[in-house]
Amino acid sequence: HQVLRVVPQSDEELQKVQELQDLEHLQLDFWLAPRGLGLPIDIRVPFPSLQAVKVHLEAAGVSYSIMIEDVQALLDEEQTEMLRSSRQLALNTNTFNYEAYHTIDEIYNFIDLLVAENPNLVSKLEIGRSTEDRPLYVLKFSTGGTNRPAIWIDTGIHSREWVTQASGVWFAKKIVDDHANNEGVASILETMDIFLEIVTNPDGFAYTQTKNRLWRKTRSKHLFCVGVDPNRNWDAGFGEAGASANPCSETYHGPYANSEPEVKAIVDFVKSHGNIKAFISIHSYSQLLLYPYGYTETPAPDQEELHEISTKAVEALTSLYGTKYKYGSIITTIYRASGGSIDWAYNQGIKYSFTFELRDTGRYGFLLPAKQIVPTAEETWLALKVILEHARDNPY
Amino acid sequence: SPAMELSPSHFPAARAAAVALGYLRYLRGGPGRGLELRELRRARRQDIDDVGHKYYLELELEDVLDKDRTVNCTAEVLYPLGSKSSAPDVQVALQGELRSTEEADKEFYDHIRSLEKELVAENIPDSHGKVPPELEPIHLLAWVASGYVIWQNSTENTKFHLAQVKHVKQVKRSDEDLQFDYVILLHEMVSQ
Numbered sequence A: 001h002q003v004l005r006v007v008p009q010s011d012e013e014l015q016k017v018q019e020l021q022d023l024e025h026l027q028l029d030f031w032l033a034p035r036g037l038g039l040p041i042d043i044r045v046p047f048p049s050l051q052a053v054k055v056h057l058e059a060a061g062v063s064y065s066i067m068i069e070d071v072q073a074l075l076d077e078e079q080t081e082m083l084r085s086s087r088q089l090a091l092n093t094n095t096f097n098y099e100a101y102h103t104i105d106e107i108y109n110f111i112d113l114l115v116a117e118n119p120n121l122v123s124k125l126e127i128g129r130s131t132e133d134r135p136l137y138v139l140k141f142s143t144g145g146t147n148r149p150a151i152w153i154d155t156g157i158h159s160r161e162w163v164t165q166a167s168g169v170w171f172a173k174k175i176v177d178d179h180a181n182n183e184g185v186a187s188i189l190e191t192m193d194i195f196l197e198i199v200t201n202p203d204g205f206a207y208t209q210t211k212n213r214l215w216r217k218t219r220s221k222h223l224f225c226v227g228v229d230p231n232r233n234w235d236a237g238f239g240e241a242g243a244s245a246n247p248c249s250e251t252y253h254g255p256y257a258n259s260e261p262e263v264k265a266i267v268d269f270v271k272s273h274g275n276i277k278a279f280i281s282i283h284s285y286s287q288l289l290l291y292p293y294g295y296t297e298t299p300a301p302d303q304e305e306l307h308e309i310s311t312k313a314v315e316a317l318t319s320l321y322g323t324k325y326k327y328g329s330i331i332t333t334i335y336r337a338s339g340g341s342i343d344w345a346y347n348q349g350i351k352y353s354f355t356f357e358l359r360d361t362g363r364y365g366f367l368l369p370a371k372q373i374v375p376t377a378e379e380t381w382l383a384l385k386v387i388l389e390h391a392r393d394n395p396y
Numbered sequence B: 001s002p003a004m005e006l007s008p009s010h011f012p013a014a015r016a017a018a019v020a021l022g023y024l025r026y027l028r029g030g031p032g033r034g035l036e037l038r039e040l041r042r043a044r045r046q047d048i049d050d051v052g053h054k055y056y057l058e059l060e061l062e063d064v065l066d067k068d069r070t071v072n073c074t075a076e077v078l079y080p081l082g083s084k085s086s087a088p089d090v091q092v093a094l095q096g097e098l099r100s101t102e103e104a105d106k107e108f109y110d111h112i113r114s115l116e117k118e119l120v121a122e123n124i125p126d127s128h129g130k131v132p133p134e135l136e137p138i139h140l141l142a143w144v145a146s147g148y149v150i151w152q153n154s155t156e157n158t159k160f161h162l163a164q165v166k167h168v169k170q171v172k173r174s175d176e177d178l179q180f181d182y183v184i185l186l187h188e189m190v191s192q
Helices: A011-022 A047-059 A071-088 A104-117 A162-181 A202-210 A261-273 A303-321 A341-347 A370-393 B011-028 B102-114 B133-153
Strands: A002-006 A029-032 A041-045 A065-068 A122-129 A135-141 A150-155 A193-197 A276-284 A288-291 A326-329 A352-358 B004-006 B035-048 B052-063 B066-080 B089-095 B120-124 B160-170 B180-188
Touching (some): A011 A041, A041 A047, A104 A135, A104 A162, A104 A202, A122 A261, A135 A162, A150 A162, A150 A261, A162 A193, A162 A276, A162 A370, A193 A261, A261 A341, A276 A341, A276 A370, A288 A303, A303 A326, A303 A352, A303 A370, A341 A352, A352 A370, B011 B035, B011 B089, B120 B133, B133 B160
Parallel strands (some): A150 A276, A276 A352
Antiparallel strands (some): A122 A135, A135 A193, B035 B052, B052 B066, B120 B160, B160 B180
């Protein structure tokens, strides 16, 4: 079927088209009926009638244009689009599927729903834009006050670590539920705010959905290669051993510290807030809880306290499903890594700086089955609560 | 010099364990057996003059198809001095029996032979971590192959894991053997 458009310029032309209306056997469907001179007439013409209609118009010298060449194709496309968008249409955060991986649009939609449902607790902040101009959204959970001491949590800084963004979504909902039921972190929210950035590297995340599931870095352009490792780009031992100067490397630190807008946005936010008391970056995989430093073997001055917190946090985590975690400083537990987020945060004076590496230990690695999202988020939450409670009970 | 005790929780020991696991998968893995490391129980390192660094490991292994029990294993991983192009030397000794895979292997063999067209598959697991049950043996076979590649290419400073089977294609043969060409993606653990 095609859709033809005629714009009658004279009474004769108008009449010729109106004649067509009377020819019932042609089975014409007027999307825009004849209204007057100069006004378009759109006609859906079934395939068998196409030739007859065109001949009728051409013989009378009435010009027409083909608006839609193939109506069926358009219908097929629309169906696909509807199927796709019906995935996106979580109408509220109670019907949202936490047991599946989601697209950026679905997560940003979730964020808006959460804010709309809880306007007195949750707000959405845009702290910057990514290289490809995607918004960088942070959720603020606050019961009031002015510039209260706060917790920072980020997930998805390495885009391929999908269980982290998925867990971030779950955490957001959990905070809201705890507050509504006056349990869990409700008491923490009485005196502290929580900031949560779920899609910390949206360009990378989009890339993992469309082009390369195992993309890790940002998508900034450099000589020969794309992307900077956003967890080597912070101003803590920047450029030292534990990162690469090669733009094609997975651990390329970037041309200079904070070169990546995704990193700079957080740095600016944290510095201008001035009252962040805990900073937690969430990664996968390996099942580890780590504290500074990664760029130097010098122990962090608060190592003993951080180690103690880690012991309790891991105990809480393991208590749920038996998932085993190891913990320690970055450099002694895994390897030397420079320019990392929690080293920077710690050097800013944010004592309770931790990194998680979530499930698993390599069997699925980055491709963690979706059915493990919720158990992972649940057990991690218990560890996070230990850190949050310690931060609340030990102000500094 | 004498062997130094290492923390089994820390990566230097875990890197050596990954090599041992790769070697074990190559030796003993198959479409009906997927060996995983349940726990690294103990690790020691010895620096041998003019030879290299030798790791002594006590591992607890499990078969992902038989998770109710584990098998203990000792391993020695020697990273040769200097030469980056030489694979680490690995010796392993299993303390106990692994579950027999005779039946599973035969089932796999018969199944592949019964296919009308040569098997082709990609992205195992898929983006969401799913492996269709009928592709699990092919997946475990990739562990065998990647085990070899990981063993051969490891150094004291690398920790390789199989990230994904990008593509697998069965190669037509005139004899009764089965042959598969794999393209695998290896992840070298720098993520944090």
